[in-house]
Amino acid sequence: MAGKQLLMTFPVTATSHTLADYRARGGYATLAKALAGMQPEDITKEVTAAGLLGHGGAAFSAGRKWSVVHLNDGQPHYLCANADEGEPGTFKDRWILEHAPHLLLESMLITSYALQARNAFIYIRGEFDLPYRRLAAAIEEAYEAGYFGERILGSDFACDVVAYRGAGSYVCGEASGLLSSLEGKRGYPRNRPPRLTVQGLYKKPTVVNNVETLSNVAGIVANGAAWYKSFGTAKCPGTQLVSISGHIAKPGVYEVEYGYPLTRFLFEDCGGMAGGRKLKALIPGGISTKVLMGPEVEGVTFDHQSLTAAGSSVGSGGMVAIGEGTCMVRLLQVMLRFYHHESCGQCTPCREGTGWMHRIIDRIVAGEGRPEDLDRLLAISRWNDGTTICGMGDAAGYATIGILAKFRDEFEYWIEHKRSREEGRLEMAIHA
Amino acid sequence: MKHLIPEFEKLKARFPAGFESSLVLPCVRRIQEDRGFVADSDIDGLVEYLGVPRIQIEEVLSYYTQFRRKPIGRWHVQTCRNVSCSMCGAERIMAHLKDKLAIAPGETTTDGRITFSTVECLGSCGTAPVVMVNDTYHESMSIEKLDALLQKLD
Numbered sequence: 001m002a003g004k005q006l007l008m009t010f011p012v013t014a015t016s017h018t019l020a021d022y023r024a025r026g027g028y029a030t031l032a033k034a035l036a037g038m039q040p041e042d043i044t045k046e047v048t049a050a051g052l053l054g055h056g057g058a059a060f061s062a063g064r065k066w067s068v069v070h071l072n073d074g075q076p077h078y079l080c081a082n083a084d085e086g087e088p089g090t091f092k093d094r095w096i097l098e099h100a101p102h103l104l105l106e107s108m109l110i111t112s113y114a115l116q117a118r119n120a121f122i123y124i125r126g127e128f129d130l131p132y133r134r135l136a137a138a139i140e141e142a143y144e145a146g147y148f149g150e151r152i153l154g155s156d157f158a159c160d161v162v163a164y165r166g167a168g169s170y171v172c173g174e175a176s177g178l179l180s181s182l183e184g185k186r187g188y189p190r191n192r193p194p195r196l197t198v199q200g201l202y203k204k205p206t207v208v209n210n211v212e213t214l215s216n217v218a219g220i221v222a223n224g225a226a227w228y229k230s231f232g233t234a235k236c237p238g239t240q241l242v243s244i245s246g247h248i249a250k251p252g253v254y255e256v257e258y259g260y261p262l263t264r265f266l267f268e269d270c271g272g273m274a275g276g277r278k279l280k281a282l283i284p285g286g287i288s289t290k291v292l293m294g295p296e297v298e299g300v301t302f303d304h305q306s307l308t309a310a311g312s313s314v315g316s317g318g319m320v321a322i323g324e325g326t327c328m329v330r331l332l333q334v335m336l337r338f339y340h341h342e343s344c345g346q347c348t349p350c351r352e353g354t355g356w357m358h359r360i361i362d363r364i365v366a367g368e369g370r371p372e373d374l375d376r377l378l379a380i381s382r383w384n385d386g387t388t389i390c391g392m393g394d395a396a397g398y399a400t401i402g403i404l405a406k407f408r409d410e411f412e413y414w415i416e417h418k419r420s421r422e423e424g425r426l427e428m429a430i431h432a
Numbered sequence: 433m434k435h436l437i438p439e440f441e442k443l444k445a446r447f448p449a450g451f452e453s454s455l456v457l458p459c460v461r462r463i464q465e466d467r468g469f470v471a472d473s474d475i476d477g478l479v480e481y482l483g484v485p486r487i488q489i490e491e492v493l494s495y496y497t498q499f500r501r502k503p504i505g506r507w508h509v510q511t512c513r514n515v516s517c518s519m520c521g522a523e524r525i526m527a528h529l530k531d532k533l534a535i536a537p538g539e540t541t542t543d544g545r546i547t548f549s550t551v552e553c554l555g556s557c558g559t560a561p562v563v564m565v566n567d568t569y570h571e572s573m574s575i576e577k578l579d580a581l582l583q584k585l586d
Contacts, residue, residue, distance in 0.1 A: 119448050184453040185453070185491065252558045331519075338514060427521050
């Protein structure tokens with residue numbers, strides 16, 4: 001175990017996702033406590049005091065986001081759980097959807113009560129079929145048990161939830177793109193201001209939170225802010241679900257307490273590198289975070305402060321371990337192809353920039369690279385930083401800047417010799 | 433799509449009033465599930481039923497990777513080619529599929545059985561390489577498991 005656990009506190013069995021099992025673990029008692037004895041503003045205060053940050057990648061204070069919504073303003077308020085999980089390398093929200101859907105639902109009910117949200121939505125990426133079916137089944141169970149609908153648990157609180165399926169678009173994981181999609185349109189992100197908490201879904205105050213962020217709410221309301229702050233570090237309370245993949249021996253989803261040493265996580269909890277190879281590079285939190293070289297992992301602890309100081313970030317919790325012998329040029333090519341494919345096309349820097357970067361890397365790989373290509377990639381990355389409607393433009397830049405900063409020599413080699421220094425290798429550990 | 437309207441009415445009741453526009457995605461998904469793709473007549477029917485501009489539905493159909501306006505093979509074999517899958521053998525899986533099915537990504541076998549596509553990250557990186565067939569994820573794929581899977585696709 002990578003430190004104290006908050007969410008992954010029960011064994012996964014054939015029935016652990018069901019209402020019966022969840023209730024046996026104490027499920028929905030916190031909803032009862034909240035509805036019977038707390039005011040909406042008390043809940044927001046507790047969540048703010050706990051210091052709960054977003055776990056989707058932006059790490060914004062959840063309580064502060066909620067507090068922008070004015071209670072009793074006569075407008076409908078909406079809560080939306082972001083289950084679009086599309087950042088390459090990330091599959092940790094899926095664990096909650098498949099194994100703890102009721103934890104998410106109970107937390108969403110408590111949050112909806114705090115926000116005076118009569119309607120809640122869970123936006124789930126279209127490809128997640130099994131997670132959607134688990135969620136839909138859990139929603140049905142919850143309705144049957146009276147946790148959704150009118151007069152919940154005998155209170156004046158009413159709430160309805162809809163699980164809304166996406167249909168294949170990375171930028172629908174961006175909060176404003178998500179709401180555009182939820183309105184039945186293309187998932188086009190929007191310029192802010194106005195913030196979504198002021199004008200969101202159909203221009204009404206809307207809170208969009210990541211699945212994992214929301215799933216922490218039940219525990220915080222049950223046990224209090226001080227309890228939550230007893231996990232993690234003073235500056236970074238709590239835990240993070242981390243999904244690790246790539247050339248690691250034991251890929252999967254782990255709950256990591258903030259402050260836990262990264263080398264210990266990689267080489268003890270995750271079994272080190274597959275085949276005993278050296279760690280060449282580590283992507284800490286999804287491909288949009290800056291890569292670290294193997295030796296740079298030493299002394300880093302898994303939390304916002306330490307990873308930022310190391311020149312990267314916690315990101316989406318999608319960790320990818322890259323073994324010695326991997327071609328970083330081809331790896332960046334995969335990433336740039338991805339960003340180009342996913343660009344929604346609205347804004348010029350991203351639409352043109354990602355296309356340009358993709359064409360440049362393809363030319364390099366085809367043996368037609370030019371000496372000025374690398375500085376051009378960096379220039380485009382800089383132009384995209386802060387000039388695009390959503391963070392995807394920036395993300396393509398960070399991935400590029402990060403890899404070029406640490407592995408430029410491999411790119412220069414390919415341009416000069418018209419071939420990979422690493423034989424173009426991406427695959428290392430393979431299944432028999 | 434008119435025979436689906438009773439279902440759509442039930443779906444509409446789950447949303448707040450004024451959310452007709454939101455029904456576009458779930459209705460399109462259901463139509464496609466039913467017909468295999470979304471026909472022009474389906475667009476006409478949906479415009480009439482939901483009261484949304486035709487252009488909205490056209491935009492949705494041309495934007496989301498999972499929606500299609502033409503039929504495909506009975507089995508949609510989609511291989512992820514993003515970072516972790518590539519690092520764990522996706523390229524060999526794709527090469528094997530190209531070889532065995534004698535089609536390139538984006539194409540359908542002449543007997544109409546299989547359409548082969550490459551897709552971006554499916555959120556299953558820990559069990560890479562992953563192949564999605566219709567709605568189902570097939571994880572930790574190998575050449576052998578792929579051959580066994582293809583045999584079962586009639």
